[in-house]
Amino acid sequence: MSEMSYNEIVLEHFTNPRNVGEIQDPDGEAILTSKVCGDMMKVQIKVENGAVADIKFKTFGCGAAIASSSIATEMVKGKTVEEALKITNNAVVDALGGLPPAKLHCSVLAEQAIKMALEDYVNKHKQG
């Protein structure tokens, strides 16, 4: 319960989250609920030439969940799907300059929801 305070980067992403919204006819999408705390993230992606051309999210969650959603979507935007799939929650936490220990699971939610949306695209793509 201690050390709940967020750093400047987290607060900035929480206050001005990037990529909030929805995509009409997404190429891949996922909605995931955290087993840890009940937070929920929805991710939609648009893929062009094998790369993430656009990504949007909606998150029901705390400051860390919203900030993680924002920075993680920024991190995969423009990357190829293969590269984007390599995103880790540690990379998300690093990009945020750290999260309070009790909030690390929020970065996992962002990482996994994005991966699920990418995998949704890969699966659909395979089926042709």
Add this chain to the structure above:
Amino acid sequence: MDRHVYLDHAATTFVKKEVLDEMLPYFAEKYGNASSLHRDGREARAAIDRARSRTAGAIGARDEEIIFTSGGTESDNLAIKGVAEAYEQKGRHIITTKIEHDAVLNTCEYLEKKGFEVTYLPVDEYGLVSPETLEKAIRSDTILISVMFANNEIGTLEPIDKIGEIARAKNIIFHTDAVQAVGSVPIDVEKMKIDMLSLSAHKIYGPKGTGALYVKKGIKLSPQSHGGAHESKRRAGTENVPGIVGLGKAIELAGANIGGYAERLRAMREKLIRGIQENVSDVRLNGHPEKRLPGNANFSFEFIEGEALLLLLDMAGISSSTGSACTSGSFKPSHVLSAIGLPAEIAQGSVRFTFGDANKEGDADYCIEQIIKIVQRLRAMSPLFAQEKGMRKNV
């Protein structure tokens, strides 16, 4: 954003000037140890005696029935463990509720590990304990009933006089954690048949780190700290003289002004409740509509998470508190909100606002205005809200 609106008086309050003024000489000038026989000691002793009279007077107790402690948590620990150990020959069953403060709940859990049995009474949707259910829970080996006077999260006032009646009739010791109630609600331990009562100074414009436990004359208490003969051998350790002086003054001020204080808080609180209910959809007021602390309002805003709301309110200068899972560190929503039957995802969006003397006219209006904006903003990014409202895309 320079405006600051403190709406977390249930967490703690500022120390009033009159209180601080009385405390200050006891740090550097009148620094005697109350156990010493010389003039310095006598001076400290006299100050403690005065504070004891003021504290006793505020709740209808006798001076010798007041034990000074380090605060509400220690008072609860001393009451519950002290009685459990002193009466374990008589029985090892304790009755409490599911909505107690952690200071009571975790003390009871500790005693369970030591072989005591604890019944945790349920509450209704408003957070009220049923005296009938309580009466049925009493067994021949029940030694203690501990029910809070007012709940710290949702503000519900429990039927203390009825519980006191039952406990007295069955000859069972009745303890109440009145940390939130003292100063906001008139209390008379004699009339209400309360045997033990915990209170704290920092909730009533006194200093942190000071509290008291009222113990009715004749009740045995096994001390929980061992050392000198302080506080009639029930709480060892050199008395925190400035803190005790502060508690005495704070509780005297609170008692002199209880009606006016409660009325002022209630007016601001009602304004907030009306403003929110009229302007925000999908919102729930937690706790009882009338039987609640005058300064307490607790809302669940559906489809958003409490901590996010709290952070944005903080950025707008408003200090509040949340029962959301992600903030608790335990990843479970507040035990109080669970006990009143609130589904986890709704409990997630709960925020508490508690009014007090740091508030002035206009604070409720400002708070309403900010809440409307922030709730709208968070709902716009909530997948739950979009789902609920039929996935209205790009509207």
